[in-house]
Amino acid sequence: MxxxxxxxxxxxxxxxxxxxxxxxxxxxxxxxxxxxxxxxxxxxxxIIPERVVHAKGAGAHGYFKVYKNMTSYTKAKFLQNPLKQTPVFVRFSTDAGSRTAPDSVRAVRGVAVKFYTEDGNYDLISNNIPVFFIRDPIKLPDLIHALKVDPVSNMHSDSRLWDYMSLTPESTHMLTWLFSDLATIKSYRYMESHGVNTYKWINAMGKSVLIKYHWNPCAGIQFIDSAESTRLAGTNPDIASKDLYDTLEDGKTVEYELLVQIMELDDEDKFDFDPLDDTKTWPEDMLPLIPVVKMVLNKNPDNFFAQVEQSAFNPATIVPGISFSNDKVLQGRVFPYSDTQRYRLGTNFLEIPINRPKTPVNNNNQDGNMQIMPNHGSTNYSPNTLGCGIPKPAPESGIPEKIYVEGYEVRKPISKKNDYSQAGERYCFLNSVQQDHLVSNIVESLSQAMKPIQERMLIHFMKANTEFGERIAVALKNKLLYST
Ligand code: HEM
Incomplete structure (x- = not known):
């Protein structure tokens, strides 16, 4: 047959x-x-459960090459050899909408990259906005509930969003990005993205530095305004996914450069903000962007469900040479990704080909639903002699990082909050057209909220920058959309 x-x-x-x-x-x-x-x-x-966040996605295969070896900062093998190509799979996404959300609407967008390295998989998960709404991961379910649909009406509600944000001052900086035109796009090919959280790189001598990641599109950055985004949401809801797919189908490539900012551990206290607070960016004049990698996307997924929907990214998936800083949100992200993936995809989600490392997997974990890569032999335990002691502990690569931890157990916010300076600086950084759009985009949405919520929010915008706050206040009044 x-x-x-x-x-x-x-x-x-x-x-x-x-x-x-x-x-x-x-x-x-x-x-x-x-x-x-x-x-x-x-x-x-x-139909399987959609991702609890970042449900709408598009993907692509490709490879990357490092520009020069990064030995002095990290022993990560995949960041050493400029002659080597390492395969990657990338998933682009929008955060709050469902699996069928329009691509162009105002949203945080994700770029999740899986590097299939010689030391196993490394996942680098970034957003198109360099900061986040909250600085403690315990707040994440509340944040997402406020961003997603009303549980009673099943509809989006600007009132609920602004209610939450107005009581969460640390979100002010993020809002100056989310309501700028940067958050309405029609193509992933022209979108930058950022690791947001602070990681560590460790070299073979055991010395570590703090790292922030940034992806820059080689074709330049482009975005659209609110009116165009609303129009496209109706006429071409899959515009960014289609643009990516058609470009690769036409035999063209899509390229990005990975840049890092590096901070010495001793410099952590030298700023008027906490560098491990993910509501903050690091000043580029003091911590310059260093180009590290060129990533080239050149192939569409063979099947959307198998490779894009079933892909599973996880900030906890790191390789030797990379580790976690004390950034609380990063620490809080170590658990939920694989937890939700066990629920969304099943116990053995790492055996799905798109998630499987290209290096051998060898341990005594076994069985569970849909297991297709059984361990070999009878000695599914360690230590053993019957199986010649295999699997053996892997050798350490280089001198391990020494970390000393001491302190009282507390449930306390950080002291150095500085919730408003960078939000104000962001407003001042924009040109006058961009400032106009930021104000009108905020007003378009905030005018839907009740008056006490608007007033609370105005206090935050005023604290960020008086002119910014006053312009929003005037525009809100002129719209006469205050409701009580
Ligand atoms: C406490 C904070 C956070 C928690 C608890 C959290 C949790 C999650 C969860 C559960 C998923 C779904 C994973 C899946 O179903 O496969 C997800 C996806 C995602 N998250 Fe987060 N997240 C947090 C913060 C962030 C931050 C700061 C970023 C910015 C870099 C981010 C970027 C993403 C992206 C891009 C995806 C989609 C990954 C994909 O394409 O599959 N998240 N997050």
Missing amino acids: TKDYLTTNQGIPIPDDQNSLTVGERGPILLQDAVFLEKIAQFDRE
């Missing part, structure tokens, strides 16, 4: 899958119609 012929999932030939098996041509249908039962049962299970 050739591969062109129809079969069941068991490989049995099917002569007819368009007519169910009935008693006479008018029925009833027989329970013994296994072909019908299998086809319908598989259909019933086609």
Whole structure:
């Protein structure tokens, strides 16, 4: 039988899958119609839970090359050899909408990169905005509830969003980015993104530095305004996904450069903000952007569900030479990604080909739903002699980083909050058209909120920059959309 012929999932030939098996041509249908039962049962299970955030996505395969070896900062093997190409898979996404959300609407967008390195997988997950709404991960479920639909009406509500933000002063900086035109786009090819959280790089001598990551699109940065984003949401809701797909299908490539900012551990206290607070950016004049890697995307996924929907990224997936700083949000992100992936995709989600490392996997973890890569042999325990002690502990690469931790257990916010300076600086950095758009984008949304919420929010914007706050206040008044 050739591969062109129809079969069941068991490989049995099917002569007819368009007519169910009935008693006479008018029925009833027989329970013994296994072909019908299998086809319908598989259909019933086609949809899996969507990601709890970043549900709408598009993906691409490619590779990257490091510009020069990074030995002095990190022993990570994949960041050493400029002659080597390392495969990557990338998923672009929008954060708060559902799986069918329009691509162009105002949103935080994600860029998740899986590097298939010689030391196992490394996942670098970034957003198109360099800062985040909150600085403590325990707040994340509340934040996402406020951003997503109202549980009663199942509709988006600007009132709920601004209610939450007005009581979360640390979000002020993020809002100056989210309501700028940077957060409305029609193409992922012209979008920058940022690691947001602070990681560490460790070299072979055990010396570590703090790192912030940034991706720059080689084709330059482009975005659209609010009116165009609303128009495109209606006329071409998949515009960014289509743009990426069509570009790669046409045989063209899409390229990005990875840059890092490096901070010495001793310099952590030298700023008027806490460098491990993810509501802050690091000043580029003091901590310049260093180009590290060129990433080239050159191939569409073979199948959307298998590779994009089932891809699983996780900030905890790091390789030797990279580690976590004390950035609280990063620490809080170490657990939930694989936790949700076990629920969303199943226990053995790392055996799905798109998630599987290209290096051997060897441990005594076993079984669970849909296991397809059984351990070999009978010694599924360590230590053992019957299996010659295999799997053995892997050798340390280089001198391990020495970390000393001491302190009282507390539930306390950080002292150096500085919630407003960078929000004000961001407003001043924009040109006058960009400032106008930022103000009108905020007013368009904030005018839907109740008056006490608007007033609370105005206090934050005033504290960031008086002119900024006053312009929003005047525009809100002129819209006469205050409701009580
Ligand atoms: C406490 C803070 C955070 C928590 C608890 C959290 C949790 C999650 C969870 C549960 C997912 C779904 C994963 C999946 O279903 O595969 C996710 C996806 C994602 N998160 Fe976060 N997140 C947090 C902060 C951030 C930050 C600061 C960024 C910015 C870099 C970020 C970027 C992303 C991206 C880009 C995705 C989509 C990954 C993909 O394409 O599959 N998250 N997050």
